[in-house]
Amino acid sequence: MTQHDSGVTFGYLDEQTKRMIRRAVLKAVAIPGYQVPFAGREMPLPYGWGTGGIQVTASIIGPDDVLKVIDQGADDTTNAVSIRRFFRRVTGVRTTEHTTEATLIQTRHRIPETPLGPDQILIYQVPIPEPLRFMEARETETRRMHALADYGVMHVKLYEDISQYGRIAKAYDYPVMVNGRYVMAPSPIPKFDNPKMHDAPFLQLFGAGREKRIYAVPPHTSVVSLDFEDHPFEVQSWDRVCDLCGADDSYLDEVVTDDAGGRLFVCSDSDYCAGRRAAGHEGPAAASAAGAALSETMTAVSREADGEGTP
Amino acid sequence: MILPDDVMIQAGGLTKTFVLHTQGGTAIPVFRDITLTVRAGEVVALHGPSGAGKSTLLRTLVANYRPDAGHVMVRHGGDWVDMVTAPPRHVLAVRRHTMAHVSQFLRVIPRVPTLDVVAEPLIALGEERTAARARAGALLARLNIPERLWSLAPATFSGGEQQRVNVARGFVSARPILLLDEPTASLDRANRDIVVDLIREARDDGAAVVGIFHDAEVRAAVGARLFTLERRETAA
Amino acid sequence: MNAAPLMEAERPLLAVSGLGKAFGARRACDDVSFDLYAGEVLGVVGESGSGKTTLLRCLSGDLTPDTGTVLYGPNGNGPGLDVHALPEGRRRLLMRTEWGYVHQNPRDGLRMGVSAGANIGERPMAVGARHYGHIRAQAADWLARVEIENDRLDDRPVTFSGGMQQRLQLARVLVNGPRLVFMDEPTGGLDVSVQARLLDLLRDLVTRLGLAAVIVTHDLAVARLLAHRLMVMKDGRAVEHGLTDQVLDDPHHPYTQLLVSSVLQA
Numbered sequence: 001m002t003q004h005d006s007g008v009t010f011g012y013l014d015e016q017t018k019r020m021i022r023r024a025v026l027k028a029v030a031i032p033g034y035q036v037p038f039a040g041r042e043m044p045l046p047y048g049w050g051t052g053g054i055q056v057t058a059s060i061i062g063p064d065d066v067l068k069v070i071d072q073g074a075d076d077t078t079n080a081v082s083i084r085r086f087f088r089r090v091t092g093v094r095t096t097e098h099t100t101e102a103t104l105i106q107t108r109h110r111i112p113e114t115p116l117g118p119d120q121i122l123i124y125q126v127p128i129p130e131p132l133r134f135m136e137a138r139e140t141e142t143r144r145m146h147a148l149a150d151y152g153v154m155h156v157k158l159y160e161d162i163s164q165y166g167r168i169a170k171a172y173d174y175p176v177m178v179n180g181r182y183v184m185a186p187s188p189i190p191k192f193d194n195p196k197m198h199d200a201p202f203l204q205l206f207g208a209g210r211e212k213r214i215y216a217v218p219p220h221t222s223v224v225s226l227d228f229e230d231h232p233f234e235v236q237s238w239d240r241v242c243d244l245c246g247a248d249d250s251y252l253d254e255v256v257t258d259d260a261g262g263r264l265f266v267c268s269d270s271d272y273c274a275g276r277r278a279a280g281h282e283g284p285a286a287a288s289a290a291g292a293a294l295s296e297t298m299t300a301v302s303r304e305a306d307g308e309g310t311p
Numbered sequence: 312m313i314l315p316d317d318v319m320i321q322a323g324g325l326t327k328t329f330v331l332h333t334q335g336g337t338a339i340p341v342f343r344d345i346t347l348t349v350r351a352g353e354v355v356a357l358h359g360p361s362g363a364g365k366s367t368l369l370r371t372l373v374a375n376y377r378p379d380a381g382h383v384m385v386r387h388g389g390d391w392v393d394m395v396t397a398p399p400r401h402v403l404a405v406r407r408h409t410m411a412h413v414s415q416f417l418r419v420i421p422r423v424p425t426l427d428v429v430a431e432p433l434i435a436l437g438e439e440r441t442a443a444r445a446r447a448g449a450l451l452a453r454l455n456i457p458e459r460l461w462s463l464a465p466a467t468f469s470g471g472e473q474q475r476v477n478v479a480r481g482f483v484s485a486r487p488i489l490l491l492d493e494p495t496a497s498l499d500r501a502n503r504d505i506v507v508d509l510i511r512e513a514r515d516d517g518a519a520v521v522g523i524f525h526d527a528e529v530r531a532a533v534g535a536r537l538f539t540l541e542r543r544e545t546a547a
Numbered sequence: 548m549n550a551a552p553l554m555e556a557e558r559p560l561l562a563v564s565g566l567g568k569a570f571g572a573r574r575a576c577d578d579v580s581f582d583l584y585a586g587e588v589l590g591v592v593g594e595s596g597s598g599k600t601t602l603l604r605c606l607s608g609d610l611t612p613d614t615g616t617v618l619y620g621p622n623g624n625g626p627g628l629d630v631h632a633l634p635e636g637r638r639r640l641l642m643r644t645e646w647g648y649v650h651q652n653p654r655d656g657l658r659m660g661v662s663a664g665a666n667i668g669e670r671p672m673a674v675g676a677r678h679y680g681h682i683r684a685q686a687a688d689w690l691a692r693v694e695i696e697n698d699r700l701d702d703r704p705v706t707f708s709g710g711m712q713q714r715l716q717l718a719r720v721l722v723n724g725p726r727l728v729f730m731d732e733p734t735g736g737l738d739v740s741v742q743a744r745l746l747d748l749l750r751d752l753v754t755r756l757g758l759a760a761v762i763v764t765h766d767l768a769v770a771r772l773l774a775h776r777l778m779v780m781k782d783g784r785a786v787e788h789g790l791t792d793q794v795l796d797d798p799h800h801p802y803t804q805l806l807v808s809s810v811l812q813a
Binding site: 135144147148149150151152153155156157159162163164227228229230231 | 636643658668670
């Protein structure tokens with residue numbers, strides 16, 4: 001990778017750091033689901049804003065990459081906009097909102113609805129990488145449990161959910177078994193997205209900035225959500241479609257549209273929704289005033305965000 | 312070991328001294344070089360003055376006390392077991408299947424009901440719980456322990472009642488060897504006669520009985536052969 | 548009644564030889580040897596600091612001894628497993644299948660943050676039980692066996708009394724039928740009345756399940772009621788070892804005599 005311009009290293013991190021992080025990434029790819037410690041650097045964002053994902057992205061991004069950043073499925077939220085602008089500034093690479101155009105996608109909370117291909121890499125921002133943490137506070141012990149595949153406590157938690165709520169209550173960051181060996185936290189994506197991780201054709205990298213861990217799911221790796229025989233893993237489903245684009249296969253967010261209790265259910269993946277609308281799909285509320293207003297707002301914000309900071 | 316078929320206990324060379332380390336190592340010799348043979352279908356009464364070591368000998372036979380020398384061979388099914396040298400699990404097997412010891416005091420877990428206290432030896436042999444309780448109840452009834460007491464723990468019972476519970480526990484499973492330490496000591500005449508009947512029945516069924524009976528009438532009633540121990544002076 | 552034949556050729560479940568462990572200059576456990584057979588309960592008695600707990604931790608693999616070996620012969624064939632040579636994963640598996648450990652303080656042996664049912668279900672789940680309904684039914688059955696009302700199945704142990712917590716710990720350990728259980732002062736922190744109930748329960752379970760157990764206690768009355776055999780420890784050494792009632796009623800070693808004569812009679 002070449003130096004972008006004088007003073008600032010390409011991708012913000014110095015070459016030494018990038019080399020160290022790439023080594024961690026390689027190790028993570030070699031041991032699917034295993035959390036590799038790395039010497040995380042201070043980033044010009046606070047923890048919780050995606051510093052882990054940013055360091056991974058910064059270490060693997062090249063001048064020819066096209067970067068997409070999403071937060072809760074949307075390209076137009078503050079966090080996504082800031083990170084996208086940051087990378088444009090420190091690398092000069094092209095950014096995009098279109099899932100199909102991107103080579104690198106840094107994400108918080110979602111996997112895009114549009115299926116990714118083998119030439120794409122998905123980089124997750126991870127707040128809490130340790131899936132055993134809620135049952136075992138000691139880091140030395142959780143490491144030993146991973147080393148010995150001593151995972152009984154994971155089902156203790158699921159049992160507890162069913163006994164207290166009648167079902168497994170965990171709706172996001174739903175624990176998975178990777179490659180039949182390591183239990184892994186998939187980051188706070190909705191469990192709706194868990195099946196997309198299994199046997200995926202694309203590389204998945206996970207970066208936790210505060211806890212300084214990197215882990216990975218290489219292409220075509222088995223990723224199985226933990227469950228019971230009589231309480232099998234199930235994804236969320238809706239008895240309605242996206243109010244704007246009519247999609248019945250996408251993860252829906254509830255959006256409050258006025259002060260009178262008006263609500264719309266729309267795709268959380270803004271690019272997916274926009275793409276469908278552009279292709280002529282219409283949801284039940286597309287023609288309504290609220291729907292039109294929401295659609296207009298999303299487009300405007302998106303345009304604004306994209307325009308901002310363009311070199 | 313070649314012994315007649317009806318020999319159940321063959322003890323020889325038994326010597327016992329208590330050494331009290333907490334009292335300057337005082338040695339209290341109790342008996343020396345005792346030889347005792349007990350056959351099936353006989354009652355042997357250990358006889359002698361107080362302090363002659365009757366209880367100590369009885370406890371040595373059941374391996375509650377460990378002698379300084381000698382052996383206690385016991386016929387246990389098809390095996391001979393030396394109670395002095397056998398490992399604990401073999402001694403316990405002998406006690407479970409072959410040898411009952413009715414001591415003067417009942418020692419049980421505080422809250423266990425009387426019926427279960429008595430049924431326990433049967434359950435330990437694998438008998439089904441309901442059947443074991445039924446047999447325990449029948450024996451308690453015979454010993455005049457009123458049914459309203461069966462569900463209570465025996466700790467609160469009178470001395471005589473506790474003794475009868477203890478006797479019931481000893482007789483509930485028909486073990487071929489019975490060791491009885493003053494089984495009628497605190498009983499009234501009527502209950503004493505019941506215990507005497509139990510002993511005679513066991514003897515007639517072929518049990519080998521060794522007992523301490525302070526009461527000459529009881530000794531006569533069970534047809535006991537006397538085995539006399541001499542009182543020993545404390546050695547210097 | 549026919550007596551069961553004594554099997555002279557039987558092999559011990561646990562064979563301990565020459566076990567030693569020092570902490571600095573202090574020998575907490577010194578040259579301890581014994582065999583434990585299936586269904587046998589060994590009581591280890593002695594005063595605080597006599598090395599009882601160190602011995603228990605060495606036996607269970609929790610501590611690595613300086614000298615000696617602990618062999619566990621699960622199948623009765625071959626030399627048995629050298630407990631301290633096992634990889635930790637195997638030892639952990641042993642501890643949640645064929646072995647169990649009951650802590651003096653139930654808080655050390657329970658997960659206080661999850662329900663009684665989850666506590667009991669953990670061992671089966673750890674070894675692959677994956678049917679919620681079956682796991683729950685088994686937990687309910689064990690709750691009843693340790694005399695806890697069934698409507699407490701979904702309650703957390705923090706809401707239980709000390710005696711109930713200790714009984715729950717027993718259920719958690721015994722649920723998948725271990726053959727060997729280590730217990731460290733299992734009745735230690737309990738009120739006397741609660742202790743009696745637990746003792747009765749423990750004795751009943753041990754007999755019914757044919758468990759082998761090593762029970763550490765400083766309470767001779769507890770030892771008398773639970774243990775078939777006793778080992779008396781002083782300064783890390785086993786000073787006397789034999790049939791429980793023999794050791795308590797006819798103690799030979801000066802220290803055992805002192806211990807027995809020091810017990811207060813109520």
